[in-house]
Amino acid sequence: MSLPSFQLLRPKTIAEAVALLAEHDREVKIVAGGTDLLPSMKQKLFTPPYVLDLRGVSELRGIRDVAGQGVEIGALTTLSAIEHASIIRKDYSVLYEAVRTVASPVLRNMGTLGGNVCLDTRCLWYNQSLLWRKSCGFCLKKDGDLCHVAPGGKFCWAAFSGDTPPALLCLGAEIEIVSSHGVRRTPLSEFYVNDGIVRLRLAPNEIVTRVFLPASAAGWRGSYHKLRIRGSIDYPLAGVAVALKMNQDRVADARVAITAVNPAPHLVKDADAQLIGLAPDEGLAERIGEMAARTAKPLTTSALTPEYRREMVRVFTKRAVVACAN
Ligand SMILES: Cc1cc2nc3c(=O)[nH]c(=O)nc-3n(C[C@H](O)[C@H](O)[C@H](O)COP(=O)(O)OP(=O)(O)OC[C@H]3O[C@@H](n4cnc5c(N)ncnc54)[C@H](O)[C@@H]3O)c2cc1C
Ligand code: SF4
Numbered sequence: 567m568s569l570p571s572f573q574l575l576r577p578k579t580i581a582e583a584v585a586l587l588a589e590h591d592r593e594v595k596i597v598a599g600g601t602d603l604l605p606s607m608k609q610k611l612f613t614p615p616y617v618l619d620l621r622g623v624s625e626l627r628g629i630r631d632v633a634g635q636g637v638e639i640g641a642l643t644t645l646s647a648i649e650h651a652s653i654i655r656k657d658y659s660v661l662y663e664a665v666r667t668v669a670s671p672v673l674r675n676m677g678t679l680g681g682n683v684c685l686d687t688r689c690l691w692y693n694q695s696l697l698w699r700k701s702c703g704f705c706l707k708k709d710g711d712l713c714h715v716a717p718g719g720k721f722c723w724a725a726f727s728g729d730t731p732p733a734l735l736c737l738g739a740e741i742e743i744v745s746s747h748g749v750r751r752t753p754l755s756e757f758y759v760n761d762g763i764v765r766l767r768l769a770p771n772e773i774v775t776r777v778f779l780p781a782s783a784a785g786w787r788g789s790y791h792k793l794r795i796r797g798s799i800d801y802p803l804a805g806v807a808v809a810l811k812m813n814q815d816r817v818a819d820a821r822v823a824i825t826a827v828n829p830a831p832h833l834v835k836d837a838d839a840q841l842i843g844l845a846p847d848e849g850l851a852e853r854i855g856e857m858a859a860r861t862a863k864p865l866t867t868s869a870l871t872p873e874y875r876r877e878m879v880r881v882f883t884k885r886a887v888v889a890c891a892n
Contacts, residue, residue, distance in 0.1 A: 567695060569604065570613040578622045580744055580775060587771045588746040590616045596773060598642055599676040601669065602685055610696040611686075611708055626680070626775060629653065636781040641680025641774045645730075646671070648679060658779050660788025660809045664733035667792045670799045680774045683731055683741065683754070687724035687762040687829055688801060689867040691715065707763050715865045723865045724762030724829060727801040731758075731831040732823035733790055736809035737783040742776040745769065751778075758830035765829065786811045786819070789889040791882035793826075793875065802826040803868050804875040806858060808886035810841065815891075817841040822854060822883060827862035827875055834858045834883075846891035848884075855884035 575594070577583035587594060594616040597603050606612055620626060626642035629651050637653060648654055648665045655662045668674055668682065691699070691714045692707050704710030707722045715723050731754065739754045754777075757767055768774070786809040794800035805826050811819035822837040834857050844850055859880035864872040 567608045569607055570610060572607075572614055572617045575616055575618045576622050577618065577620075578624075580623060580625060580773065583618060583620065583623055583773055584744055584746045584771065586616075586618055587773065590618075592770050594618050594770070596620060596684075598678040598681040599644065599673075601673050601677040602681060606686060606693070609694060609699075611692070620680075620773070634781055636784065637779040639679055639777045639779070641683075641776060642678050645669075645674035645677045645679065645682065648730075649674060657784040658733075658737055658786075658788070660736050660786070660790055660807050661730060661733040661779070663788055663790035664729045664792075664805075664807055667790065667802075668729045669801075673799070679730060679777055682728045683734070683757075683777065684766060684768065684774055685726065685728040687722070687765050688727045689715065689722075689724035689762065690869065691867075692724055715867055722762030722829065723863075723867055725826050725864065725867050726758065726765065726828065726830050727803075727826045728831065729790070729792065729802055729805055729825065732805055732807035732825040733788065733809075734777065734779075735823040735831060735833050736788065736807045736821040737779050737786070738821070739780070740778045741774055742778070743768065743772050744775045745772040747771075749775075755833060760828060760830040760832075762829040783809070783811075787890040789886035791886050793870070793878045793882070795869065803870050804862070804864070804878045804882065806879055806882040806886050808854075808883065808890050810846075810887075810890040812891075815845040817844055817846060817891075822858055822887075824858055824862055824879055824883075827864040827879055832861050834861045841887075846887050848888065851884040851887035851891070854887050855880040855882075858883035 595614040793804040820841040822834040825831040
């Protein structure tokens with residue numbers, strides 16, 4: 567479980583970082599806080615000749631309130647900084663609730679928003695040491711030609727297991743991506759690919775630089791519920807974010823998103839249409855829970871059964887809708 571050897575690249579600016587990425591092309595991995603990448607490198611899931619450390623790029627840090635336009639968060643901003651930012655707690659409560667459930671305080675001090683958004687997908691058969699994987703047989707995601715979870719298929723079901731992306735999806739967040747070819751901005755909802763191997767629409771020479779929270783989502787009520795084995799530290803095995811814009815006791819706008827039960831985080835389709843104009847009660851919350859459970863397609867990628875995880879998506883969604891309404 568030692569780290570493989572690599573050469574560390576330490577740019578000081580975004581321009582230097584993208585030039586180094588272009589120079590080393592597919593031989594380089596980006597590291598931010600390293601809380602996900604480094605354990606995976608120790609497990610020899612990645613053995614890149616070069617690692618590009620973003621931590622010297624100070625322009626990637628910070629939370630900025632841009633009058634009338636919302637909030638910009640640098641990709642290198644730590645999860646702790648987001649958790650403790652009063653504007654996030656006050657105006658973007660679903661993100662506040664989600665970010666404070668990530669891992670543990672120590673990991674949130676190191677882990678960044680960019681790393682959370684770009685997290686690798688997870689599976690019982692993949693996040694293991696090289697010895698373990700060799701003994702059981704490699705799989706499609708790394709070095710093998712079959713899937714242990716769905717044998718016979720050529721698809722990887724490893725689950726996207728980040729906590730902040732469902733909250734960000736509920737807020738209609740966008741991200742900025744930079745490469746040596748320029749800058750692009752995309753809705754987060756178009757960033758993920760529902761495939762455990764492909765997972766992101768991000769080229770190897772691109773860096774996520776900023777996350778934008780729109781002013782139009784400020785003040786929405788939010789709630790995040792998460793299933794995990796060890797309450798103080800674990801990745802989600804199911805997660806539900808709900809954000810409601812309320813007008814008196816009626817829903818004026820709504821979004822519901824789920825994580826850790828598919829290879830990508832997903833918005834629950836048509837949840838808004840079901841909620842808008844109504845005053846949520848237990849019955850309506852139950853119906854939204856059923857819609858969320860139908861969107862969840864967990865397989866046996868973790869220690870908890872798919873049936874239990876899907877059922878908890880239903881239960882959590884119901885609870886989150888009720889919590890927002892109250
Ligand atoms: C014990 C343990 C428990 C954990 N529990 C949780 C949990 O409950 N919820 C959760 O969401 N996460 C959890 N994590 C994972 C991790 O701590 C967080 O997701 C954290 O936010 C990752 O950020 P990082 O900066 O450390 O990412 P890194 O490890 O540095 O990077 C993660 C991935 O993102 C890529 N990357 C990072 N920044 C950028 C960027 N700016 N542009 C492009 N690519 C980038 C890296 O190349 C890598 O593939 C846990 C980790 C551990 C070790
Ligand atoms: S879902 Fe299948 S291919 Fe993907 S990591 Fe798990 S075992 Fe490997």
